[in-house]
Amino acid sequence: xxxxxxxxxxxKAMELLGKRWTTLILYQLxxxxxxxxxxxxxxxxxxxxxxxxxxxxEKEGVVERKVYTEVPVRVEYFLTDxxxxxxxxxxxVEKWSQCWIK
Amino acid sequence: xxxxxxxxxxxKAMELLGKRWTTLILYQLxxxxxxxxxxxxxxxxxxxxxxxxxxxxEKEGVVERKVYTEVPVRVEYFLTDxxxxxxxxxxxVEKWSQCWIK
DNA sequence: ACACCTAGTTACGAAAAGTAAGTTGATGCT
DNA sequence: AGCATCAACTTACTTTTCGTAACTAGGTGT
Numbered sequence: 001x002x003x004x005x006x007x008x009x010x011x012k013a014m015e016l017l018g019k020r021w022t023t024l025i026l027y028q029l030x031x032x033x034x035x036x037x038x039x040x041x042x043x044x045x046x047x048x049x050x051x052x053x054x055x056x057x058e059k060e061g062v063v064e065r066k067v068y069t070e071v072p073v074r075v076e077y078f079l080t081d082x083x084x085x086x087x088x089x090x091x092x093v094e095k096w097s098q099c100w101i102k
Numbered sequence: 103x104x105x106x107x108x109x110x111x112x113x114k115a116m117e118l119l120g121k122r123w124t125t126l127i128l129y130q131l132x133x134x135x136x137x138x139x140x141x142x143x144x145x146x147x148x149x150x151x152x153x154x155x156x157x158x159x160e161k162e163g164v165v166e167r168k169v170y171t172e173v174p175v176r177v178e179y180f181l182t183d184x185x186x187x188x189x190x191x192x193x194x195v196e197k198w199s200q201c202w203i204k
Numbered sequence: 205a206c207a208c209c210t211a212g213t214t215a216c217g218a219a220a221a222g223t224a225a226g227t228t229g230a231t232g233c234t
Numbered sequence: 235a236g237c238a239t240c241a242a243c244t245t246a247c248t249t250t251t252c253g254t255a256a257c258t259a260g261g262t263g264t
Binding site for chain 2: 208209210211212213214
């Protein structure tokens with residue numbers, strides 16, 4: 001790595017959000033709490049990566065995980081306040097894609 | 103790949119914007135036209151990847167490339183209208199990072 | 205002829221992603 | 235008891251992408 005003049009906070013944010021699938025997972029969670037399998041079927045992402053990304057997002061405090069000890073077990077993921085604060089950014093990307101992607 | 107219920111335009115947008123460095127490169131270009139070496143020194147990205155990303159962005163019509171046949175040659179990259187239309191989204195991410203990333 | 209400058213490209217080992225099969229723990233079925 | 239089922243992961247393995255550093259091309263200046 002080299003020195004860079006860019007703002008470290010933005011760089012760190014993009015290190016998280018710039019990973020494959022991350023933003024689409026968050027977009028999906030804007031709909032409300034969802035279980036592992038729901039997210040997996042909504043997106044073309046594999047269980048392996050989904051699991052990895054959700055852990056990263058949890059670690060960053062963007063997403064939380066709640067286990068319901070039913071049978072079979074149910075696990076729900078949902079946005080924290082930090083995660084909900086990303087809605088504006090995600091909606092802007094959504095708008096852009098509607099206008100500019102054919 | 104599996105079937106997914108997510109909007110294909112957003113998915114395609116994220117396929118571009120979700121790649122490593124892409125958004126930071128665009129953020130950098132919000133400052134105005136810049137040469138290859140300027141972008142390279144502003145970001146911790148290598149020439150190899152910068153070249154690859156700029157080609158992708160050019161192909162998608164987000165960025166344009168202008169060659170000045172001076173000595174030595176000068177090449178400038180700048181945002182098209184499609185690229186400038188991303189400013190809102192990028193600024194939202196920037197705001198989020200200022201508020202939520204320590 | 206040789207060094208220098210920008211703007212790349214190439215080669216190659218390392219890390220991340222994609223795919224598919226396997227694991228865990230609590231049932232219910234026969 | 236033994237086996238199948240279900241969600242939510244996890245492992246093993248192949249393919250793609252990344253990171254680093256060295257190299258190339260075209261046009262000077264010395």
